[in-house]
Amino acid sequence: MKIVVGASSFAAQSNKAIDLLLNKGVEVVKNPYGRKLTPEETIAHLKGADGILAGLETLDEAVLSKADSLKAITRIGIGMENVDLDYAKSRGIKISNTPSGPTEAVAEMTVAALLSIGRQIIPSNDDMHKGIWKKRIGFSLNGLRVLIIGYGRIGQRVGEMLKAFNADVIVYDPAKEGHTIDLLKSMLSEADAITLHASGKDEILTAELIEAMKTGVVLLNSARGGLVCEDALYKALKTGEISHYWGDVFPQEPYNGKLLECENAILTPHIATYSRQCRESMETEAVLNIMKDLGI
Numbered sequence: 001m002k003i004v005v006g007a008s009s010f011a012a013q014s015n016k017a018i019d020l021l022l023n024k025g026v027e028v029v030k031n032p033y034g035r036k037l038t039p040e041e042t043i044a045h046l047k048g049a050d051g052i053l054a055g056l057e058t059l060d061e062a063v064l065s066k067a068d069s070l071k072a073i074t075r076i077g078i079g080m081e082n083v084d085l086d087y088a089k090s091r092g093i094k095i096s097n098t099p100s101g102p103t104e105a106v107a108e109m110t111v112a113a114l115l116s117i118g119r120q121i122i123p124s125n126d127d128m129h130k131g132i133w134k135k136r137i138g139f140s141l142n143g144l145r146v147l148i149i150g151y152g153r154i155g156q157r158v159g160e161m162l163k164a165f166n167a168d169v170i171v172y173d174p175a176k177e178g179h180t181i182d183l184l185k186s187m188l189s190e191a192d193a194i195t196l197h198a199s200g201k202d203e204i205l206t207a208e209l210i211e212a213m214k215t216g217v218v219l220l221n222s223a224r225g226g227l228v229c230e231d232a233l234y235k236a237l238k239t240g241e242i243s244h245y246w247g248d249v250f251p252q253e254p255y256n257g258k259l260l261e262c263e264n265a266i267l268t269p270h271i272a273t274y275s276r277q278c279r280e281s282m283e284t285e286a287v288l289n290i291m292k293d294l295g296i
Contacts, residue, residue: 001296002027002069004045007055007076008034010283013276017283024296031055036253039063046070051290053283054083056253061087072293076286077273078102079224081201094293099153101282106222106272107157110195111165113246113266114141117218122266139192141165147172147191149184149205150198150223158195174198185212195220196227207232216243222272225250230257237262248272 003021005011008031011018021028029045031037037045037057043066046052051072052059059073061084073083075097088095116122120136127134144167148155151173159169170191172184184204188194189212196219198204203226205219210232213219219242221228230251236242237259246266247259259265273282290296 001025001051001294002029002049003051003053003290003294004029004049005031005053005055006037006042006045006057006059007031007053008036009274009279010053010055010076012279014280014283016280017287020284020287020291021296024291026296043067051294053286053290056082058082059088060084064088064091064093072096072290074098074286074290074293076282079199081224096286096289096293098282098285098289101285102273102278103153103157105275105278106154106197107161108275109248109272110154110158110197110220110222111161113220114146114193114195114218117244117246117266118144141167143168145170145190145192147187147194149194149196150174151176152197152199154222155195155197158197174200174204181209185209188213188217190214191217193218193220196223198223198227200224201226203227203229205229205233210236210242213242215241218242218244218246220246222246222248225253225255230259234258234262237264240264 003026010030018028039058042057042063046067048069050069054073054075059082064087070093072094073088078097078099080097085095118139120138124136142165146162146167146169148159148171151171162169170187172187173179188209191214194217205228207229210229237245244264248268248270253270259267
């Protein structure tokens with residue numbers, strides 16, 4: 001039995017998950033590049049593989065059609081947009097992901113980003129290292145009206161954490177009946193901060209909806225880069241209509257876009273799940289999934 005790993009950081013911090021496979025005599029081939037694989041690299045990597053522990057590499061029909069021996073795909077994470085699910089199912093390839101693993105880590109980092117922005121931690125640190133003693137006034141989470149867009153596992157956990165700080169939490173869920181665009185527009189006009197936790201590829205915060213936001217709002221995105229109109233976001237950051245943005249996800253990764261020009265944008269390289277505990281949990285869950293699907 002041969003299982004290949006697409007995720008670039010698999011077993012970087014813990015051997016717990018990989019040992020489950022090695023102890024069963026399974027051949028495990030890690031990502032040899034330490035980065036997201038190209039489609040051509042993925043095709044070569046999948047040669048002779050029975051299963052793949054997938055990251056964000058493209059697993060569309062063009063790639064999967066060359067993987068004659070593939071029987072199972074397990075995504076280390078939640079999103080499955082990089083996998084052609086219909087084609088995989090037509091081939092009888094079993095599909096799974098790890099929806100519960102990222103919840104705590106992503107929620108924790110989202111709240112950490114909002115706290116950091118609110119209490120001016122990053123610019124205050126920069127001041128100190130430049131020899132500047134400047135007392136900046138920020139904002140607290142107490143009484144802050146925060147709009148959560150998308151209310152699955154992560155959105156709900158973020159809500160719980162924010163309520164512990166006495167934030168005023170309101171919720172919009174695209175999947176919920178009655179949650180219309182008009183309702184979202186109304187909520188956007190009231191929110192002091194907005195955090196995205198929705199799934200899917202479709203743009204939610206269009207240019208029109210960004211214009212409807214309260215002036216000086218804080219926007220957080222740890223869900224999908226494509227959920228926000230980047231051109232409108234860039235413009236709003238430059239004018240101050242959006243006071244601060246934290247983004248951990250981007251339409252193209254690695255990211256080299258125009259948001260790098262915005263000093264009021266805190267950008268992190270898709271690391272919301274990168275805690276030791278979270279990675280070990282997700283990797284173990286993924287390995288158990290693929291072992292079940294392959295009958296190991």
